Each structure stands twice: as C-alpha cells, then as structure tokens.
Amino acid sequence: MTELKSAKDIPIGGIIASPGNSRSYRTGEWRSQRPVWIPEGCVHCLICWVYCPDSAIEVEDGKMKGIDYSHCKGCGICVRECPRKEKALRLERES
Amino acid sequence: MASRQHVAMTGNEAVAHAMRQINPDVVAAYPITPQTDIVQFFSQFVADGVVKTEFVTVESEHSAMSATIGAAASGARAMTATSSQGLALMWEMLHIASGYRLPIVMPVVNRTLSGPINIHCDHSDTMGALTTGWIQLYSESAQEAYDNMIQAVRIAEHPDVQLPVMVCQDGFITSHGIENLEVLSDEEVAQFIGEYKPVYSVLDVNRPITVGPLVLPDYLFEMKFQQAKAMEAARRVILEVGKEYGRLTGREYGFFEGYRLEDAERVIVVLSSTAGTTRVVVDELRRKGEKVGLLKPRVIRPFPASELREALSHARAVAIMDRAETFSTQGGPLFCEIRAAFYDAPERPLMRNYIFGLGGRDVGTSQIEKVFADLAADLARGSVKTPVSYLDVRE
Numbered sequence: 001m002t003e004l005k006s007a008k009d010i011p012i013g014g015i016i017a018s019p020g021n022s023r024s025y026r027t028g029e030w031r032s033q034r035p036v037w038i039p040e041g042c043v044h045c046l047i048c049w050v051y052c053p054d055s056a057i058e059v060e061d062g063k064m065k066g067i068d069y070s071h072c073k074g075c076g077i078c079v080r081e082c083p084r085k086e087k088a089l090r091l092e093r094e095s
Numbered sequence: 096m097a098s099r100q101h102v103a104m105t106g107n108e109a110v111a112h113a114m115r116q117i118n119p120d121v122v123a124a125y126p127i128t129p130q131t132d133i134v135q136f137f138s139q140f141v142a143d144g145v146v147k148t149e150f151v152t153v154e155s156e157h158s159a160m161s162a163t164i165g166a167a168a169s170g171a172r173a174m175t176a177t178s179s180q181g182l183a184l185m186w187e188m189l190h191i192a193s194g195y196r197l198p199i200v201m202p203v204v205n206r207t208l209s210g211p212i213n214i215h216c217d218h219s220d221t222m223g224a225l226t227t228g229w230i231q232l233y234s235e236s237a238q239e240a241y242d243n244m245i246q247a248v249r250i251a252e253h254p255d256v257q258l259p260v261m262v263c264q265d266g267f268i269t270s271h272g273i274e275n276l277e278v279l280s281d282e283e284v285a286q287f288i289g290e291y292k293p294v295y296s297v298l299d300v301n302r303p304i305t306v307g308p309l310v311l312p313d314y315l316f317e318m319k320f321q322q323a324k325a326m327e328a329a330r331r332v333i334l335e336v337g338k339e340y341g342r343l344t345g346r347e348y349g350f351f352e353g354y355r356l357e358d359a360e361r362v363i364v365v366l367s368s369t370a371g372t373t374r375v376v377v378d379e380l381r382r383k384g385e386k387v388g389l390l391k392p393r394v395i396r397p398f399p400a401s402e403l404r405e406a407l408s409h410a411r412a413v414a415i416m417d418r419a420e421t422f423s424t425q426g427g428p429l430f431c432e433i434r435a436a437f438y439d440a441p442e443r444p445l446m447r448n449y450i451f452g453l454g455g456r457d458v459g460t461s462q463i464e465k466v467f468a469d470l471a472a473d474l475a476r477g478s479v480k481t482p483v484s485y486l487d488v489r490e
Contacts, residue, residue, distance in 0.1 A: 004313055004314075005317075006317065007317040007318075007320045007321050007324070010318070010321075011295070012196045012257060012294070012318070012321050012325075013194065013195040013196035013197070013257075013295075013306075013318065014194070014195065014306075014307065014308060014310045014314075014318055015195075015295050015304050015305065016304060016305035016308055017295065017302070017304050019303040019304070019305070
C-alpha cells in the first residue's frame with residue numbers, strides 16, 4: 001500500500017502542488033485481476049502496448065519487456081487483444 | 096477619497112463603495128433584487144476607470160460563482176454579490192469555493208427564497224447556506240456592512256483561514272435605506288487589506304499546480320478535516336482583525352454585540368436590522384425599570400457557542416428570533432444552535448424561539464415589546480409554554 005499522509009502534510013483544497021506526480025500514484029492497487037506475460041510465447045507484436053489504456057506495458061528497444069503492476073488496473077484488454085491468446089498473456093485472479 | 100468622510104449612503108452603496116476601495120482584480124456578477132444596486136454601482140466604477148477590476152458579465156449566478164472561483168484559483172482577489180435565488184443557483188459552486196479554499200468575499204443581500212416568489216427580506220437564503228463552508232458575517236446597518244466588507248478580505252485571505260466569506264445585510268431595510276456612515280480613506284483601506292499574496296496560483300508557471308482534481312476516499316476526508324480546522328482558526332482571526340479594525344476606526348468588532356446585556360434578566364437574540372428596533376425597545380423598557388437587553392450575533396459561521404453561552408449565562412429568560420424557518424418543527428436555525436450550546440451548561444435560562452419577519456413582514460417596536468412581555472410571563476410561570484412561536488402571523 002502507498003503510505004497515506006496526514007491532513008497536516010497535504011496541500012489544502014485538493015491542490016496538486018507537485019506536477020507530474022501521477023507516476024507515483026499506484027493505481028495498480030485497485031486491481032482485482034492481473035495479466036501475466038509468458039515471454040516464451042510472445043512474438044513482440046506490441047498490440048498489447050497499443051491497446052493498454054494505462055501505459056502499463058513496458059517496452060524496450062521495440063520489444064515487450066513486462067507489465068508495470070504499479071499502474072496496471074487489470075482491465076484485461078491486453079489479454080483480449082493478444083493474437084497469441086493464452087500463449088503470451090494470461091489473466092489471473094489477484095490474490 | 097483622500098480622507099475619512101461622513102457620507103449618506105444606502106447599504107448597497109456602502110458595500111459597492113467598499114468594493115471600490117478594495118479594488119478587486121476580478122468581479123463576476125449577475126444582478127438580482129435587492130442586490131442589483133451593488134453590481135450597478137460597481138459596474139459604473141469600472142466604466143469610469145476608478146478601479147482596475149476586470150468585470151465579467153455572466154449569464155447566471157452559477158456562472159458568476161464559477162467565474163469568481165476560476166479567478167480566485169488563478170491568484171486574483173475575486174468577488175461577486177447576490178441574493179436569494181441567486182445564492183440558491185450558486186449552491187454547488189459555494190461548496191467548491193470553500194472546498195478549494197478560495198478566499199472569495201461575497202456580499203449577500205438577504206431576501207426570502209421562493210416560493211411563492213417574494214423579493215423582500217428574510218434570512219432563508221443564507222441560513223440555508225450554513226453548511227456550505229463559508230464564513231458568515233451579518234450586518235445591522237450600512238456602516239456594519241461597509242466595515243464587515245473590509246474586514247472580510249483580511250479574514251478570508253489569512254493564511255490560517257483561506258475560506259470564502261459572505262457579508263450579509265437585510266434586503267431593502269438596510270440595502271435601500273439611506274443612513275449616515277463613516278467611510279475610510281482609500282489609502283487607509285488599501286493599507287488595512289494589504290497586498291494579496293495567494294498561497295497557490297494556477298497561473299504561476301514557475302510553480303505549476305492542478306486545481307480541482309478527483310480526490311478519492313483515501314484523501315477527501317483529510318481535506319474536509321483541514322476545512323474544519325480552518326474554520327476553527329477563523330474564530331481567532333475574526334477577533335484579531337476586529338480588534339485591529341477597532342484601533343483604526345474606533346469601531347471594534349467581535350462575534351456579537353451586547354446592548355444593556357450585562358445585568359439583563361430578559362434578553363432578545365436577533366440578527367441584523369431587527370437589532371436596531373430591539374435596541375429602541377430595550378431603552379424604552381429600561382426607562383420603566385425593566386431589566387431587558389439585546390444580544391446581536393455578527394458571526395454565525397464559525398459559530399461562537401462558548402462565547403454566546405458565557406454572554407447569556409446570567410440571563411433568566413432568552414428569546415431567540417429567527418428570520419428563517421427550518422421546517423423541522425423544532426424552531427429556527429439560530430434557536431437550535433444556541434440551545435445546543437447550553438446543553439453542557441450547569442444552569443440554563445428559559446429559552447424560546449420566534450420565527451418572524453418572513454417574506455419581509457415588518458417587525459416594529461410593538462412586536463418586540465410583545466416578545467419581552469412573553470418572556471416576563473414565562474418567568475412568572477417558571478416555564479416556557481410555547482417553545483416555538485410565529486410572531487405576528489395570522490394563525
């Protein structure tokens with residue numbers, strides 16, 4: 001869990017005083033199911049990267065590298081759109 | 096205006112005059128009876144170039160408050176003014192102004208809420224707004240409306256407060272009645288209110304911020320707690336500013352004003368212009384040797400519960416008069432809160448409530464005399480027969 005600050009330690013009025021801080025807001029904590037990547041079955045077509053609404057597919061040098069679980073909300077769109085289906089991405093219930 | 100002057104002005108004129116001297120960066124307003132004069136006088140100041148204010152003509156009060164909120168969020172000293180239905184139309188934005196902690200000052204000329212439609216004075220508009228997170232100051236006269244406007248700027252903008260303030264006066268009775276008042280010089284007002292240094296500004300490119308983001312269950316409660324703490328801080332700030340204003344003008348302001356209250360056995364508690372009528376009756380009855388007095392609240396939000404309890408502790412019978420109905424069947428808003436303030440008191444005076452003056456029903460000295468006579472009857476009986484009654488209504 002992200003550590004929660006007290007009323008004394010946050011700006012008043014709901015103001016976000018540090019720009020670009022959504023990176024540190026871990027929306028992944030909302031997840032009830034998670035996509036699991038199976039590197040052996042992946043053909044690096046990056047269709048998952050195109051569809052992911054949360055930029056949670058990590059890519060390096062044009063290749064799928066993994067999933068950013070800090071921000072993946074578990075919507076499952078990557079699993080649904082993956083042309084390799086279960087061979088490359090599988091949806092599991094979050095423990 | 097280079098020096099202090101005694102002038103004849105209506106309550107609305109006095110407020111517009113204070114706004115000219117405050118010289119806000121932005122005013123966004125929509126006319127509504129009986130507030131219209133304020134906007135009209137002020138727009139003349141804008142047209143004459145005597146203020147540097149950006150005046151935004153809007154299509155409704157919802158837009159007036161929205162534009163004022165936008166201006167305040169950008170770090171501007173921003174104001175609007177309204178009455179009755181206009182305040183009601185602002186409703187959701189009232190909560191946003193206080194929730195975003197924007198120090199907006201808004202004169203409100205009290206008028207009843209429809210329906211049936213009626214343009215005259217009662218307090219149903221601002222009494223309905225007690226839970227919107229705004230500080231509320233009530234004014235008996237044009238002088239008090241003027242003085243409250245200038246103090247409101249300092250209260251709202253204090254770093255420990257950062258809350259919006261309503262400055263209320265009675266529609267028509269005060270807003271359109273001409274009286275003699277003392278106004279400060281422009282320089283004195285400028286010096287008293289000082290330069291506004293906003294804590295945050297959405298236009299400050301060196302310190303970019305986001306205003307109005309979604310705040311979820313993990314933080315919204317903390318932000319409401321901050322607001323409650325700010326209201327608590329306002330109790331101290333209101334008194335500090337009132338004292339400082341007293342040193343400047345000789346007119347010191349607190350949470351309320353007592354009139355022949357110290358040794359009074361029977362007391363009327365009433366807001367705004369009716370306090371003037373009550374003062375006359377108090378003097379009349381005092382001449383006959385009756386120990387009567389008046390307590391006129393000025394600040395209702397924050398609610399000065401302990402101070403009111405202390406000030407009324409020696410009274411034997413108290414009539415709390417509400418120019419607004421809650422339809423709870425248990426009395427008006429002021430009555431309920433003052434009665435609650437006495438819950439922990441070891442000794443309580445007899446207390447009763449009058450709903451009065453709805454829709455501009457005139458309250459004269461004879462009605463006030465009746466209230467003091469009812470209190471005398473309660474004292475003779477040793478109990479209150481009718482806790483909530485309607486003054487001068489044809490039942």
